Amino acid sequence: MLDNYMQQTLALELIKRKARITLMQEATGLPKKWLRKTFREYHGFPARSGDNKQSIQALTRTNKQYKEATAFAVCYRHAQLIVDQSDIYKAINAFDALKTMHPASRLSFSETDVIIKELIANKIELTRCPVCNCWNLLRARMDQVERCGVCKACLKN
Numbered sequence: 268m269l270d271n272y273m274q275q276t277l278a279l280e281l282i283k284r285k286a287r288i289t290l291m292q293e294a295t296g297l298p299k300k301w302l303r304k305t306f307r308e309y310h311g312f313p314a315r316s317g318d319n320k321q322s323i324q325a326l327t328r329t330n331k332q333y334k335e336a337t338a339f340a341v342c343y344r345h346a347q348l349i350v351d352q353s354d355i356y357k358a359i360n361a362f363d364a365l366k367t368m369h370p371a372s373r374l375s376f377s378e379t380d381v382i383i384k385e386l387i388a389n390k391i392e393l394t395r396c397p398v399c400n401c402w403n404l405l406r407a408r409m410d411q412v413e414r415c416g417v418c419k420a421c422l423k424n
C-alpha cells in the first residue's frame with residue numbers, strides 16, 4: 268500500500284499526463300473526488316471519466332496511428348526491462364519515451380493503457396519486418412493482411 272505522499276506524487280504524475288479518473292483511482296487508491304478536483308486545478312478543464320472502452324483497432328486506423336502504437340509498444344518493452352519498478356511507472360516511462368521520440372504523437376496516456384493490456388494478454392505482438400527490420404505490431408489492425416507499416420512487405424507467409 269502506498270503512503271499518502273507517494274499516492275499523491277503518483278496522482279500528480281498521472282494528472283500531468285491526463286490519465287483517466289478510473290485508472291488514477293485504481294493506481295493510487297485516492298478518492299475520485301480529490302482526483303477530479305486536482306485534475307481541474309492543474310489543467311483548467313475537467314478530467315474524462317468512465318472506462319476506456321477503446322479497442323486496439325481503433326488506435327491503428329491510419330498507418331500513422333499504427334506506427335505510433337508500434338513505437339509505444341517498443342518503448343513499453345524497454346520499460347519492462349526495469350524489473351524493480353511498478354507497472355504504472357513502467358507505463359509512465361514508456362509514454363514519456365514515446366513523447367520524447369515523437370513529440371507530435373497524438374497517442375494519449377489512456378490510449379496507451381489499451382496497448383499495454385493487449386501486449387500483456389499476448390493479443391498483439393511485436394515483430395520485426397523480415398525486409399526492412401522495422402518493428403511492427405501483429406494482430407493490431409482491422410485488415411487481415413499483415414503488411415509492414417514502413418515498407419509494406421508481407422509480415423507473415
Ligand SMILES: [Zn+2]
Pocket residue numbers: 396397398399400401415416417418419420
Ligand atoms: Zn518493412
